[in-house]
Amino acid sequence: MTPTAVILEARNLGKSYRVNGRPLPILRDISFQLAAGESVAIQGVSGSGKSTLLSLLAGLDRPTAGEIILENERLDLLPEKELARIRREKIGFVFQAFHLVPSLTVLENVLLPAAFRSGAFSEDRGRALLDRVGLADRAGHFPDQLSGGEKQRAALARALVNEPKLIFADEPTGNLDSKNGRAVLDLLEEHTRTAGRALVLVTHDDAVASRADRRLRLIDGALAPAP
């Protein structure tokens, strides 16, 4: 894999917390690369550090050791202001609990990342995205009027609004039934692989993980290829 094709790289990443004055390691010496258009599933049992790894890779937290490079920018060295810029310009998120803002309409939720940038996107873009995820007729509805599957599709549309290079999906089907889960995964696949976006999928579900190009497993804080 040539360096320019690599969109995300972790080198000897480590994270530990201090508990009662003693260091508690969560992640140890994690290294991997992710290319544009590639998808990787990170699996592990509950408490294995999946969320911690995701937050490091997405610039939501800082490692205690190692480096994170996203499109040639060292995330571990950037101040919070720059990390926020990177998150709104280059990264999209899909969460297990959807995390739509309850006081905003579906369309407004989709356009929210655009509101954080100085040059806002027009409503047309938001409507086009909603159309692509099958929610064109729900634009004016509020999140509590949507089903779980519809909420996750709206969250996916939100994740795509700023045309990110990389999407992080944290248990995206965790709160959905199998039919809706499959639909969301289909959409994720459609809008990442075909669009040349990388996808990091955090899941404990083997069936979900099998949809990714690569599977990695977190065991005792270290990352290894999944069997």
Place this chain on the structure above:
Amino acid sequence: MTPFHLARREIRHRPLHAALFVLSVALGSGVLLGLSGFNAAVETGVQRQARELWAADITVEGTPGFLDDLEVWATGRWPGLRSARTVDTVSMLRAADGDGVTRATLSGLSPGYPLYGTIGTGSGRSLTDALTAGAVASPKILAQLNLAVGDELVLGRRRVPIADTLAARTDAPASFFEFAPSLLLPLDTLEDSGLLGPGSRSLNKLYLNLPPGVALEPVLEEVKKRAAAETTDVKSWATDNPGVLRFIQNTLTYLNFLGLFLLALAGIGVASALQSAIAASLRSLGMMRALGAPRGFLFRLWGAWIALLLTGGLGGGLALGRLVSFLLARLFGDMIPVSVSLGFPGTALLQTTGLAASAVGLFALLPLWRLAEIPPNSILAWDLPQILPSPRKALMAGIAFAPLFYGLVVLQVRRPGLALEYLLAIAGLILGAALLVAFLSGILRRGLRLSRALTPRLTLRSLARPGSFQTAAGVSLALSFAAVLTLALAQKNLTSQLVDSFPENMPNVFFINVQDAQIPRFREIVKTDFRLFPLVRGRVVSVNGVPVRDLNARAQQRGDEGDSFTREFGLTYGPDLLPTDTVVAGGALWNDRIDGPQVSGFIEHRRRFGLNVGDRLEFSVLGRRLTATVSSLRSIDQKVRQPFFYFYFKPGPLDRVPHTFMGGVHLEPTRLLGVEKQLTRELPNVTTIDVTAIARLTGKILARLARVVNALGLFTFAAGLLLLTSSLLAGLADRQREAVLYRTLGGTLSQILRVFLLEHLLRGAAASLTALILGTVAAWVLIHRVMDLPFAVPWGPVFFGLSTATLFLGAFSLALSVRALRTAPMEVLRYE
């Protein structure tokens, strides 16, 4: 999608939080605006009616002889100048037929009075016409003596027909403060009655109206200069306020402090509402941070939220301000000597609105500051970070903002020294209340730990729920209860001590204007032996050549608002120390080495005016000058309950000055009326001052003020309830989780409700007990230490009142907490 758009969405989605914010702003700004508006209305009314209140351009108080000379000089100096004279004295009247007696304020008026304004009569004819036919009496006099127009009164040695009744008068419209009802008569009739003798206690005044085209200020200055030698009071409608108005304005200044305290409470309510709104939106805010929202975006979003609601709150404050102004006008009622038209002058409106907006801005900063602490990875955590109010940061913010708040207080009350005292007092009070609430809560928690039953143990966990705004709510409720309790206890004690019964060691009646030759017959009528003090009216002219007007002015410039040195004093003489006094400077009362007249002064005058042993005081006594050397300074113990005198002469210089005698004694109330009647018949110049009547008037004033303070206290209580509601909302999510957990584990709804109820009752009890301690101590200080009266607490009604308050708070809080039980368990358990 601008921050304002997002803020509007947030407001529509969480209307309760928004409503709490708006109500807090409206309450804090509205009460202050109402007070400002009412104050401005009274000031405007006074300015509009100033001439009528003073009845002339210039008024001068002084001795009759001096005023005669001044009147002649002034009318010669300014041709066309109009003048009038009055003499006021309190005396006993009796019906010519019958044995009814009553006390009245007799006012002898010269023709032409009042020079401005009107004095109306019951029949509608002019005062001049009515006085030609006799006296004009207050309807209260007719009622008390069972008389009608046409009947006759006996005043001293004169019989005077009642020609008419007194209707409204512009020169003395505040009948609320009237100690004795008024009887108006021609000046020469009063002078002829024999009631006024040399040394009699009366108020003589000269009124001057300028001719057209003559400016007031230069004339006023010239009259003051002319009168300076006599140190008389020279006043004008343009430069002075009537005494009653000063009392009202001082009362309003202190009410302004209550308004500022309420603003501070409202500010805490604002911070609490904002805090609970942010807490409810924490997940969304964490998500926005994860999506890359810069910190500035979150500040702009919540800044827009604050701006929108602040506007609404100030609008609500304007409406509430109108209501408060109206309420104050109704509550003060006839205490206000002028008619007021309520409204908000531009400056008052701008100033108070600015003050309220600034206070809200200050209080909103602390929760906003915490926005920066929302970590971007919070969205991945199961439990949201606890963005809680930090007492340490609140204290730091308080210290940092105190100078700004002080500036705002000074702007409102315009007295920097008083503003500082107020801030320190309020800080001490809040700190004391907070410590008490925490201490009492700790005791209650320790009590719970002793129990093995389920409800108390679960309540213990609930009481440990974090959130210092619950403490703030408890403190504000405790302080509002304490304010109401203090006034109620003070009023109860004053009424029972001075009105319902009178301490036996305290004189309940004073007799004044007793002539020397009348003493034997006087003693026969009163039949009780007590000391009579010789009394001469006089003024201090200068101290070591320095005019007392200058000494007075210096004291006032220092902000010393105590007794004036230029007023008339009651002078007495005697060989030995008065029962009230202790010599504290000079070694002994009199000094044999001093040649000439000696006088002993009052130690407080040393502090205020620099008076010292050895100083030479020049007095004006009945128009004559008398110089005496200060031989000693005394402290006066007012607990001894006898007449006291600031200037006590050694026998000699005053012996032959025309004077009267006065003294105080305790008489059985059943004897008092008989003594009054006999004295009025045989010694009509002797005036009795029934102290219980003064006490009743004091009680009446206190009761009226209590109504005003209690009304404002209700607003303070409302602010506390808003705070309580905010703090309960902030803890709602925690309470929901608790309730769901208990139910999932098999707890019943009634068990959970008992836990909530016990928690709220204990918090309410801590607030009520704090109020009991603070209110009782404050009332004790006021009654026992300041007024030196016995103090008692009516434990039954107090306990009942505070128990009711505790139960109300418990029920109110429970009603708000029941929301937590309506949450579907799976909503919480599924983490969405």
